[in-house]
Amino acid sequence: MVKVGDKLPSVDLFEDSPANKINTADLTNGKKVIIFGVPGAFTPGCSKTHLPGYVSSADSLKGEQGVDEIVCVSVNDPFVMSAWGKQHGADGKVRMLADPSGALATALDVNIDLPPLGGVRSKRYSMVVQNGEVKELNVEPDGTGLSCSLANNIGKK
Incomplete structure (x- = not known):
């Protein structure tokens, strides 16, 4: 599994449509970026707690912690992530980025098989990436819980 000090793998994700590729290396080059991964868009924990926490904390994370961007990634298609x-x-x-084939989840070794959600998904995690290097990593112990990866815990280490 990815760990603090590792370089973020270079993987293409998608924003809004399959035509709009966003490469993770380019996304984090010269920037401080929070990336958080969720098991699925529109799922209860992701929709009630995880995403809303980052949306409501975005201004303070960007202002107080000097974060340039906050990115949510899920193994869904770009249209679903946009909606x-x-x-x-x-x-x-x-930013809502799609990892439709689970390429980023697999490269980070945070993939998890969740048949009720369609098979391979991403564990729930959050990380701070600065200039392409993982500076902080929080992976939920059971892969799907809502504790260490929440917005109110990022940057506390």
């Missing part, structure tokens, strides 16, 4: 972000008022606060 989910709109439903939660993420525009301008949290």
